[in-house]
Amino acid sequence: RGYTRKNYIIKIDGAYHGHGDSVLVSAGSGVATFVAPGCPGIPDTVANNTLVVPYNDVKALEKCFEKYQKQIACVITEPVCGNMGVVLPQKNYLASLRKLCTQHNALLIFDEVMTGFRACFGGVSKIENVEPDITCLGKVVGGGMPLAVYGGKAEVMACVSPDGPVYQAGTLSGNPIAVAAGMATLRKIKSIPTFYCDLEIKSKAVEAAFKKAADDNGVRVALNRFGSMMTVFFTENEVTDYESAKKSNLKFFAEWFNQMLKRGIYLAPSQFEAAFVSITHSDEDIEKTAIAAREALKASLHAAC
Template sequence: MNQNKTERSVAFFEEAKKYIPGGVNSPCRAYLAVQDTPRFIEKANGSYIYDVDGNAYIDYIGSWGPMILGNNHPIVLDAVKEVIESGLSFGAATEREIQMAKLVCGLVPSMDMVRMVNSGTEATMSALRTARGYTGRDKFIKFEGCYHGHSDALLVKAGSGLIANGGAPDSAGVTEGCAKDTLTAVYNDFESVQKLFEENKGEIAAIIIEPVAANMGVVPPNPRFLKQLREICDVNKTVLIFDEVITGFRLALGGAQELFDVKPDMTTFGKIIGGGMPVGAYGGKREIMEMVAPCGTVYQAGTLSGNPVAMAAGIAQLSYLKEHPEVYTHINKLGKLLYGGLRKLAEKADVPCSVNDIGSIGSLFFTGQEVKNYLSAKTADITAYGTYFRQMLLKGIYLAPAQFEAMFISYAHTETQIKETLEAAEDCLTNLKRV
């Protein structure tokens, strides 16, 4: 496979830059970090994605995670086709919202009630507001390198497409006043959390964390770390929020909290609960969620929340996952094959690399250090990753266009495709060593 044709993508990008900031509607699509031109996508099916120049790629982005069954899965597609005949949006209550809420609460161990929203950003923002309203406190702890969407208070050492700026907000337009109650700890370092509690006694409303970090690349938690967070929150009557936008329904049917046997007080989800449609959700203990309007005094609203198309797609996908546990067996088996293979290839090519993985998600970091937090993740050579990315793209392998994003395997991927990917990676890593 050699994907050299880019004429239409290049032309579309030049046109897009006239009307859209940077030519893209999300910075993670910009290809700036890998010094290339974004591929404009025409369609996707199964484990493949196709661009406007007719190139086919094995897809390891999967719309940034939600396509766990593969692109355009017929179960999800049929559900969407059925519902759109009745209308695309009503801005009113529907039966499907109840079905979705019952399904999610039944699958997630810690969740009594759930509120649908339209994105992961909206979910995390709303969860934090609810935790503050519930506790009557202002401050919260997040972790360096964990990304929880682009609401103002969360854009501090936020990882992903952002660059840390000495503890100040990572984005222009975010005031220091808005971020003053945001406390940052070091991922996988419980002592840094203890220190913040000691310095801010009785003031911390919540801890919010990706239970498996996936926006500084994939960084799993140390064996005791999540349980220690649960314990310190219990002692201090602080709300523990798991941001499972990436891990929810992917690492296990009940998410990372099921896998690690740690129950948060609140959980946030993203587009995986909508089969890839724009959707999010936050929920948790009944006593906390009953603080949300119209029950309580924490206001949050959305005219498109619980959109019938997103609900139909999500019910179809989550129901399939519930009824087919073999999905997890398959994607986790392929994860071991792919990430274990990359680890061996990097060692064989003598290229300084560290591979982190858990289940079906993983990252190849171009660093000789073990990556266990944001500081060690930032030792990765982004120039080397850019070279690797461009070479893999030419071989028909569609990876995230940034070192600090995750790879995602779907149920549609096959062992043959994993082997094809590893063959491509072997060539690319060998070429990198020569350079």
């Protein structure tokens, strides 16, 4: 907004971008789990400046730009969604976002807090060859410490203080311990030539284990995976956006989560979250997960009878 001098932002239905009033409108993750329409306490005057469109729906975005013309400051999205469960971009979707934002002089913001460093060093933007104007990073970038990073094109970043008029400060900003942990983690990843190949092998093995467990028990699932993050949706349909994610069997997922927990496997407790594979997960860990998934699904089916 400070750079474009415009008021409206466009976000994706069901996407979560942190605890800011403007982006808590139609957020996913915990809000979705507890079936809340939004977060209480957000004034209408704030919410009215946030426009919401479905993920993977280029036509909805085009209509939004047509209606609000030169009033849209930015489009913010997870390039691969993780807070409605893992949902992948359809072919040319991200490229279409880039084209529309450029055409209408709006900034494109990629929230790669979850996807950053999951599949490669350059994130989804590198894999899809789509360059945003601003990128947000977190989680992996902190090496387990509370750290977030954002950056963008020089002309945009020049607006941020102390160089520009857009205020930016924080008590914990640039915390030296967190930054040191993050730098050490990224150096370690970069020092292992086969890091992402090894991680992909492990992730594929977990994905295959979940699929086999479902097949062995006659359970229909949609399994979406990007790199080392994935979600098992208990549904017969393809999951391509928040609406299709919400049609999953949430009660069955909750039962499966508890059955997995009893067997020593800790998944995220919400259908609208991602499971993450780590490079430290051993072959034994993956085999234990495979056995647990099969047993947990069988027990979940029994509990549902």
